[in-house]
Amino acid sequence: MLRLLNVNRLGWMVSILLAVLVLCPLAAVIIQVLLPGVFFGELNIGDLSLLLDVFNRPLWRKSLENSLLLGIGTTLFGTLLGTALAVIRSRWRFAGATALDAAAWILFIMPSFILAQGWIMFSAGNGLAASLLGWKWVSGAVFTPGGLIAVMTFSKFPLAYLSVRAAMEWKMDMLSQAARLCGARPWRVWLTIEAPLLLPSICSGALLVFMDTIGDFGLPSAIAVVYRFPTLPYSIYSAIYTSPIRFDMAGVLSLYLVLLITLAIAVQFYILRRSRYDILSGRAERLVPGSSGRYNWLLSGTVILLLIVVIGIPIGSSIVMSVLQVQSDGLVRSNLTLQHYAELFRHGADLFPGIGRSLAIAATASLIGLLIGLGAAFVLSYSRFRFKKAIEAATLISFAVPGVVLGIGYIFVWNQKWLEVLGLRLYGKPSILVLAAIAGAIPVITRIITGSMAKVPEQLLDAAQMQGASLISRVRRILIPLIRGALVSGALAAFGSCVFDLAVNSILFPPNFVTLPIVIDDAFEDMRFGYASAATVTGGGIIVLILTVIEAVFKKKGATA
C-alpha cells in the first residue's frame, strides 16, 4: 500500500492531520466569536462589535501595541544576535563554541516561565544582582520595555541561531572564490554573495523569533507585571481564566494573533520569492571552522561573557533558588540547604511519576511528530501541492498561538458526546496530551527539516524516480541520509520542548494524571519556591542528560544534531 503513496497523496494526508491537530481546535475557539455556545448545544449569534473592541478597550489596545513592539524589537535584535553568532560559530574555532551550541539548545527547550523566574530572581530589587554584586541599577534596567526586549532577545535568539547554523553546514566556496578572484574584499563577498544565500534561513529564523515572542505568555507576563506591560497572550489568558469566562473574547484576541502571524508569513514570502538557491551539488563540502588567529581571545571572551548572561542568569538563578532556606535572606552560607532536593524524594510520589509520564508523552509525540513533520517538509520543499501554503501556515500557527487557546479548542473538539459513542472522546484521557504535544512538535520539526531540505536539490530525487524508486524509497535512501542531522535535531528539539509544555498540560491533564510541568507549577502556586526550583533543576537535568546521550549515540553513527 505504501508503494501507492505519491507526493499528492502525501500532501492530502499531511493536510488532514494538520487540520485535525491544529486547525480544528483553533477554529473551534475562533468560532466562539461568531456562534458563542455552539459547542454546548446553544445557537446564539455572536456580537461582532467585539472585533473592534480591540481598538477601544484600553487593556486590549495596549496589549496589541505592546505585542507588536515586543515582537518587532525582539525579532530585530534576536535575529541579529542569532545570525552573527551562527556565522562566527560556523567559520571560526574558539573556546566556548560547543558550549554555545549547548546553550542554544537549552534555551530553546526551557519553557519561558522557568527562564522568567531566573531573570526575576536576578534582577528584582533585592535580587542576586543587587545583593550579591551590588548592582542596584539592574532592576531599573530590566523592568522596562527596553529591558524586556533585551531579556526576550537573550531567550529567543537560539531560533535564529539554529536556523542559520543549519544552513551553513555546507560550504559555498566556489561562488565566494569567484568573487575573490574578481577582486572583492572579504566583507563585500559576505555581503553580496554569502548573506543573500543565507537569506532564506535568516528570514526563517526571524519569523520563528517573531512568532515565539508574540505568542509567549510566560516571560513577558512574569517580567512585565512589575511595570505593567500586558501583551496579547496575557489578555487571552485573562479572558479564558477570568470568571465570567469569555471564550469569545479569547477567540477575538487569538484572531488578531493569527492575523499578525499571517502578516509576518506574507512578509517572509515576499522577501523569499526569488531567493531559493539549490546550492548543494556534487562539489559541496562540509564547512569546517577555521582558526580565528589573533582574534581568538576576543571571540572566546565575548562568547563566554554572553553565555554567562544568557544561561548563567536564568538557569544559575534557579539553581541558587533551589538551595536557599529562606528566599529573602539571599546567598549566604548559613542560608544554604539541600532540604528542597531531599523533599523531592520524600514528596517524590508526585515528581518522579510526573517526569515519567512527561517523558513518555514527549517521546511518543516527537516520534509521531517526526513522521508528520517529515511529510509536511517534503510536501513544502518538493511538491506543487495545491494547499502547500495552507500547510505552511498551519505548521507555523500552532507554534505561536498560546497553548491555552489550543487546549480549550481541544476540549471543544474532543469532548463531544457523539465521539463517546465511537470510543473517541479523548478528552480526559492521556492520549489527548499526546495529540496536543504532537501539534506542538510539528512546527519545530518541520522548520528544522525544511531548512535542511532547502539544500538538497530536487534533481537528486527526480533521478531516482526515473529509475522507478517509490516515494518511500526515495525518501529513505536519498533524502534521509542527507538530512539525518536535521532529523535528529528536530526530534530532540521537539522532545525537549514537549516535556515542559505547561499551558497545554494544565488545561488538558486527565484526573489523577499529573505531569512534570504541573508538579512544578503546583509547587510554585503553593509558594514552595525552593522545591519548585529543585524540581525544575532535577527535571531539566534529567532531560538534558537524555538529550545528550541520544545525541552522542547518533553522532557516533555519523549524524550530527
Next chain:
Amino acid sequence: MKREWQRTAGVVAGLLSLLAVTACGGQNQNAAGTAANGNNQVAEAAGATAGAGESTSAGGGTESLTVYLNDFDAVIGEMFEKKTGIKLNIVSGNGAEIMSRIEAEQGNPQWDVVWIDAMPSIYGLDAKDQLLTGWTPENVAGLKDNYESLIPEDGSYYPTGAHAAGIIVYNKNKISGADIPATWEDLKNSVYKGKLGMADPAIAAPAYPFVANFFEDKGIDGGKEYFNSLLEQGLRVYPKNPQVVQALTSGEIDIAALQESNAYSMLAAGEPVELVWPEDGAPASVRVAAIQKNTGKADAAKQFVSFLLEPEVQQELIDSGDESYFEPSAEGAAPKADRAKEAKLNFTDAAYSSEHEAEIKQWFADQAVQ
C-alpha cells in the same frame, strides 16, 4: 522491496502501539484503582450520609467520583476513600483553571463535584442551571449560623469554610512604628507610594472576592474611588498571589494585600513579614461544594458534600491540609491555633459579586494599564 515495506510498516505499527499504550495508561490506572477498591466500598458507602430517595446509580461501591478542586488535593482523596471506600478522581488546578475547564466542558461535563473557594463563580453556574439543586445534606444543621445563611434557597451549593481573600502583609524591616497600617483606608497614605502590591482580580481566584467586597461596601463609585487612589500611588498588580509573595521577598514592594494562607506560609518560611488583620475586617473568600446537575453519580457526590461539612473532616483539613488557614463552617471545628484570634471576615453577597463580576474586573484591568 518487500522487506523494506515490512520494515516501514513495522515502524508505523510500533509508533501506533506506543501511542495506544500511553493513551490507555491512565484509563487502566483508574480502572485498576476502582477495581481494587470496589468490594469493600459497598457496605460503608450505603451506610454513609446520603440524600434520601435517590437511586444508587452506579451500584454504590464500584464507582469513583470525579472532583474538581483547587486545594487539599494531597489529602482529601485518601480521607474520603478511608471513610466511604469511594475513590476520588481528582483534577486540581487554580480556581481560574478549574472554572475554565468546567465552562469548556459545558456541552458534556466530566466532573461530578466542584469544590473551590470561588462562591460567586459557583453562584454563576447555578444561575446557568448547571448545578444539582433541591437537596439538603442532613448535617447542614451543624453549620454555624452565618455559614448556613450563605446557602442558596435552591440548595445548589454548600460552604465548607472561608478564609481572608486579603489581609495586610508588610516587610517589618522596611515598615515600622506609626507607619504600620491598621485599616484598609490607611493604605491610601502617601508613605506607601510605589510600595503596594496585590493580585490581579482578573486572574487570581481570591483577588476578586477581595475587590468585590470594597465595591459592595462602598458602592460602585466608592469602590472605584478607593482603588483609583491606590492605583494613582503606584499600586502594583501581579497575576497571582505567589507573584505578590515573590515581590515581597525580593523587595519590589514592602506592603501587600495577600491571601491568608499565603501570608501565613510566608511567616512559616521565616520571611521577615508581619500580618495585620484590619480592624474593619478582611474580605472573605468562601469555599463551597456543588454537584453537577446531570451527574450519574449523585449518591456518591452527595456523600462527598456531606462529608465535607462534617466537623471532624474540617478539623482534619485544618490539622493536615495544605491550605489549612481558614475558618471552618461546621460548629465544633476550630481554626489553627496560631491563626489570629481577632480574625474578622466580611462576607460579600454572592448574587452581588456574581452580577457585577464582569463589570468590576473589566474596570480594574482597564484602570491598571492606564
